[in-house]
Amino acid sequence: GAVVSQHPSWVICKSGTSVKIECRSLDFQATTMFWYRQFPKQSLMLMATSNEGSKATYEQGVEKDKFLINHASLTLSTLTVTSAHPEDSSFYICSAPGLAGSEQFFGPGTRLTVL
Amino acid sequence: GDSVTQMEGPVTLSEEAFLTINCTYTATGYPSLFWYVQYPGEGLQLLLKATKADDKGSNKGFEATYRKETTSFHLEKGSVQVSDSAVYFCALSLTRGNTPLVFGKGTRLSVIA
Numbered sequence: 001g002a003v004v005s006q007h008p009s010w011v012i013c014k015s016g017t018s019v020k021i022e023c024r025s026l027d028f029q030a031t032t033m034f035w036y037r038q039f040p041k042q043s044l045m046l047m048a049t050s051n052e053g054s055k056a057t058y059e060q061g062v063e064k065d066k067f068l069i070n071h072a073s074l075t076l077s078t079l080t081v082t083s084a085h086p087e088d089s090s091f092y093i094c095s096a097p098g099l100a101g102s103e104q105f106f107g108p109g110t111r112l113t114v115l
Numbered sequence: 116g117d118s119v120t121q122m123e124g125p126v127t128l129s130e131e132a133f134l135t136i137n138c139t140y141t142a143t144g145y146p147s148l149f150w151y152v153q154y155p156g157e158g159l160q161l162l163l164k165a166t167k168a169d170d171k172g173s174n175k176g177f178e179a180t181y182r183k184e185t186t187s188f189h190l191e192k193g194s195v196q197v198s199d200s201a202v203y204f205c206a207l208s209l210t211r212g213n214t215p216l217v218f219g220k221g222t223r224l225s226v227i228a
Contacts, residue, residue: 006158032213043204043220044159049213093158097213103149104208104216108158 002028002098006107013084014115021079021110023050023094029074030096034104035067038091050077050094084114117142121205121219128195128226136190136222138179138205146207148172148181148188149216153202162190162203195226 003026013019023033031052036044048069049057056069066088068080081088091111095104122137140146147166151159163172168183177192188205202223206216 034215041223043218046215049215095159095215103147103161103164105161106151106159111156 002026002096002105004094004096004105004107006092006094006110008110009108010111010113012113012115015085016083018080018082019084019112021081021092021094021112023077023079023096023107025075025096025105028096028099030077031074033071033077033094033096035069035077035079036093036095038093038109040091044093047079050079052077081112084112086114088112089114117146117207117209117217119205119207119217119219121203121222123220124202124223126222126224128224130197130226130228131194132226134190134192134195134199134224136203136205136224138188138190138219140186140188140205140207142186142207142209144209145183146209148179149206149208150177150179150188150190151204151206151218153204153221155201159204195224197226197228200224200226 005024007022033050035047038044047062050069050071052071058064071077093109094107118141149164150162152162163174165172165181171180179190202221204221205219
């Protein structure tokens with residue numbers, strides 16, 4: 001089946017720094033990828049839709065200047081958390097739709113801890 | 116809008132017990148339905164899916180049947196194991212491809228030996 005990877009799997013950073021998270025589709029191309037955020041013991045919250053070659057579409061309440069998304073190629077989308085603060089600490093998960101059907105393939109997630 | 120409602124957890128069962136996690140949906144069209152599983156500290160894995168009414172998805176002993184008349188997709192397993200302890204998410208998708216899934220809130224299952 002299709003594989004989506006994320007890097008890094010976990011990161012700890014100081015408050016005020018920026019962190020970049022990569023999401024790659026390893027054996028298929030994805031013109032669209034989705035970024036989710038998950039707080040402890042809660043469901044996934046869609047943050048934004050990443051579109052190859054165009055601007056990302058952000059969900060209501062998500063600051064686009066804080067969560068920068070770049071879909072550089074058909075296999076790579078990046079999420080940069082700028083000037084991170086402790087409240088940005090969370091589990092970030094990306095997904096990409098497969099070629100057939102409506103199934104989504106999820107990355108393993110990135111746990112961000114901001115001190 | 117489209118939504119998924121699943122039973123709240125946590126659910127705690129003894130090993131070899133029967134499992135049911137209820138899931139109902141609201142959708143304007145004819146969605147595909149999914150169950151995803153999330154083990155501690157990991158991302159989501161597709162457990163099973165069904166794309167049309169009366170389809171039954173099955174995997175690893177888990178089953179769910181797409182019931183259009185009751186707009187439900189309940190997850191069942193006849194005999195759970197400790198290794199089934201995880202969070203289970205019911206989800207729907209209305210279109211093929213480039214739209215995100217709509218998730219339920221998740222149900223945490225703990226199986227004790």
